[in-house]
Every structure is written in structure tokens, then in C-alpha cells.
Amino acid sequence: MTTTGSAAPTPARRRGRPGHDQAAILRTAVELFNRKGYDATSMGDLAKELGLTKAAIYHHVTSKEQLLGEALDDALDELTAVVDEAMRDRAGTTAYARLREVTRRSVEVLVAHQPSVTLLLRVRGNxxxxxxxxxxxxWLDDRLAELVxxxxAEGSLRGDVPPALVSRLLFGMVNSLVEWYRADGMFDPVTIADVISLIAFDGLARHEA
Amino acid sequence: MTTTGSAAPTPARRRGRPGHDQAAILRTAVELFNRKGYDATSMGDLAKELGLTKAAIYHHVTSKEQLLGEALDDALDELTAVVDEAMRDRAGTTAYARLREVTRRSVEVLVAHQPSVTLLLRVRGNxxxxxxxxxxxxWLDDRLAELVxxxxAEGSLRGDVPPALVSRLLFGMVNSLVEWYRADGMFDPVTIADVISLIAFDGLARHEA
Known part of the structure; x- marks a missing residue:
């Protein structure tokens, strides 16, 4: 997932002003929003962090809210793609298999888009x-509850638990990783996804055979 | 947990100016910090929300940071008490029983102290x-990982999962409820604690007998 250390040349088209193109501004803005809080971050703070004038930033973006909207769309588009795929009722796949798959793919999205998903999970509706x-x-939460x-209904999951509560807790566990996951940390995304599936579907207790 | 609507007389010492004592200021401050973000909330915002002058607030509290510290201590003191109790190695209790108990009691604390725990979970170290x-x-996270x-080690939990990852995910699931729990919502705290235990320890999959 990380490309750090790669010496491969990057396409020139996005790099006319290295580090100061729109993608770089967005990346820095999201990092600041997560560190200081969106409401407490001004375009002046962003300019300072980038070593640019505010005028230079407004050459690329129209407002702070545009940056927020783009970051949230980045997270939401990825998560929506994962959920859309899981909701497709394909021949030969059970809802259970699709629920396990959407759990695993959500972990991948959270890891690959951690800053924008972190921002999304803190949105309050201001x-x-x-x-x-x-x-x-x-909309995503409702689809996940439907999948649970x-x-x-197909008999794969125990029936004595409310699906809306299960999906909140299951994806609450998945979402929690944006708070502590580090690319250089102890656990890789595959291990995390495996352990989430193991906890959620099989349980931690040693079952007597 | 709420005293709204109670007609019982309250001790005069804290109620010289009903609704404007230190506890009421703290309650409103935490609500504002959670809604707008701590860094974006000024003492002026707090005064406006309370319908007081800033001078009146400074009569009760010395700074915004004091209010933050008190709110975080409220959450941390409660959670520490729960974890301390769970770490006491009492005769006749297993680590497994104490882990289930600390999970349940954490849900109770999160529900009873939802605003201050919400604030705690958003702290970034600024x-x-x-x-x-x-x-x-x-410190709390380390104790919980030790308990897992x-x-x-006693053979109650499966041994093929890293305890530090399990405790993060288990309490990530628990903590997620501060984001969606509502006292007037669909699920009561006992049901939530039951379903968390069921997911984490028994698993959602219908086990073949």
C-alpha cells in the first residue's frame, strides 16, 4: 500500500509545481483537519503549513469547504464501491461470504485512505x-445492516441478535483502526482483517470440540 | 443518570446561581467541544451558549484547558476504576471472567459518561x-492487553491471535458506541453489552453442533 522509497519517476503532468499541486494541498489540508480539527483550521494555517501564500492556494481551490468535500468524497466513494459490490447478489455467493468480504475490503480501504476516512468518521454535520x-x-450503514x-435469514448468522446493532458494532470495530493503525506499526492489514473476521464470526472463546 | 426535571432541592453550596455553577459550565463546555471541536471553541462561544459574560465564567473556572482537563479526568477516573477492579486477581475468578466483566462495565461507563468519553476518544495530544x-x-490499553x-495463558481464549491487537479491536468495538448510542435510541445498554460479548467471545457464525 505504501510507495515510500520508490525511485520510479512520477508523471510530469501532475508535478508542474512539485508538492504544491491540488492533490498535495488536499493531502496537507486533511492532515491539518485531523490534527487541529476542521473548524479550528484556517486557510491561513494551511498556507503556512505548505509554505505558500493564501493567494497561491486559492489559485487551486475555491474554499476550505471544497477541500473538506473532496476528502469526504474520496473516503465515501471508496467505501460505496466496496458496499455496492457486496450488495450485488451474485449466483453462488452467500450473504455470509459477502459480509466477510465487505469486512475485509473495508479494512483495505481504511488503511489505504486512512486520513480521509478519519476525517469522515469525525464529521458532526456542522x-x-x-x-x-x-x-x-x-446509506452505507443501512446497506450493511441489510447484509447482516x-x-x-439464510441461516449463516445467529438469529438472536438485532442486525442493525450487529452491523454498527462490527463496523465500529473495523472503523476503530483509523485511530491506531500505523503503516510502520506492529500489525499489517491482512493480519488485522483476519483477526477482525475471527473475532466477529468465530469468537475469541476457545470452543470445546 | 440525568437529573433533568427533578424537583428535589439541591444543596445550596453548589447552587448559588442555579444552572451557572461549575458543573453546569463544564457540562455545556463538553457539549460544545464535542460539537465544534475543542480548538475551535472559545470561552466567548461558551459564554454565549450559557447566556453569561466571560467574566462570570472566569469566576468559576480559570481557563478552557481547565475545563478540558476536568472532563478528561471524569472519563479517565471512571475507566481506570473499572480496569483497576478487573486487574485485581481475586481468588476464584478467571482472567476470562474479568475480561467479560470489564467489557460490560466499560459499556456502562461509556453510556453514563458519554460526553466526556467522546471528548477523551478524540484527544490528539495538542x-x-x-x-x-x-x-x-x-496505561489502560496496556492493562487490557495484559488481561487478554x-x-x-489460562486457556480460556484462543491462542492464535495477538493479545495487543485483540484488546484494541475489542475495545474499539466498545468505544464505537459513543458515536451512535442515544439514550432514547433503539438499543439499551444491557442489550448492547450482551451483543458485544456475544460477538467478541462467541462469534456471530452459527456454529454447527
């Missing part, structure tokens, strides 16, 4: 952009 | 007060 993001999150309910 | 809180959180390791 503006139109935030409310729209919360609306999209709710389908896995219960 | 000041001495925040760094001290992160230090106390780390003890439950593995």
Missing part, C-alpha cells in the same frame, strides 16, 4: 457538506 | 493536558 456526507454514511439481516 | 490524558489512556494475554 455544514451542508458535512450533512451530505452523513447522509451517504447512513440477509446472512441471518 | 497540549500538555491532552498528552497527559493520552498517557493515562495508554492472561485469558489466553
Amino acid at each position: 455544514s451542508a457538506v458535512e450533512l451530505a456526507a452523513l447522509e451517504r454514511r447512513r 439481516a440477509a446472512a441471518v | 497540549s500538555a493536558v491532552e498528552l497527559a490524558a493520552l498517557e493515562r489512556r495508554r 494475554a492472561a485469558a489466553v
